[in-house]
Amino acid sequence: MNSFDIIVVGGGMVGQAFALSMTNSDLNIAIIEPNNPNPEIQKNFHTRVSAITPTSQAFLHNIGVWDLIQRKYAFTDTKVWDENSHGSLDFSTIDDDSTHLGHIIENDCIQSAMFAALAGTKVEFISAKLESIDKTNQGYQLHLDDEQQLQCSLLIGADGARSRVRDLANIEFSETNYQQKAIVCNIRSAKDFEKSTWQRFLSTSIIALLPLSEREASIVWSAENHLADELLTLSPEAFAQRLSAGVEYRFGELEVLSEIQAFPLIERSAKDYVKQNLTLIGDAAHNIHPLAGQGVNLGFADVSELSKQLKSNNQSLEDYSILRTYARTRRLDNELMAKTMTGLNWIYKENSEPMRWLRGFGMNLINENSTLKSFFQKHATGN
16 A cells, blocks of 8 residues: 555646645655546637636745746736716826736646646656545545555645545535526627726626736636526627627627637535645635635645644644644635625626616726725735
């Protein structure tokens, strides 16, 4: 039976990031991932992207990944406007003397760069599915679908929103179904996106445009289920027309460049991030509404905190208090973000006349008050 100090279940961005964050230790680390952990970068942009904050950029640089990312597009502004009120918000690098507010990067590009960075380490990839786990005095014994048996001192669940590790460890979780779907695809515009991300709040949906180049972008259209189902029946041409109208033709006529896909929006939060010899990170511990594009940034913050705790405590993998310190530190930030996204989603769905007025007043108040604006901008960029 092969033994490791740490086994990470999940070889996506967060799982590989944790392994990289620990490679300067003497620990033996394995990653269990049944799918390809090294996605091939296609000529055309992928539809699944992340808005990487400057804080996450610094983290990726520290673990040796940032310079290996093949494509990344810096944005200097974020513009938000509301269909049902006079409100708007404009965040800009001009307000805080920075060079950019973040980067829009394809998830595949981040993961591929991480795999390349791990190639020069002793981290072992195991291509199999996790079947079951057994608690032992030393940690955990894992049973895989290829009949391998492994053991470890610390088991990390980085296997996403439907975490197998979380389920096998009998960790309960709360769930909020927004009764919405996120529709994603890539588009080309007739006009420049001006190095800005854009969000428009409509009566039953929110449209986010995340630029990948001057005139190409990934879109996330978060819509009530009935509207999403209707939009998904449209031809690419008809969908592009609806999308163009939804953002008031601000970028001219839009063209769909990829398959139009959708996934349900469900917020989940594990009631426990840790157990003895076991920890959840990323979406396995929490996943939130994509309204602010903060999901993977929260996962990277989990990794940064957990690796810091392990390193500063002499890598004592059996010390439950270290894991509890990680959980306490990260839960507050993650739950605050989740509740904020749920609250914003409700605020923009409510379209009574008093609420529309209040929403517009609030947006304009923030936009015109430099102190308030700086507070929200720093929070959004991870500072």
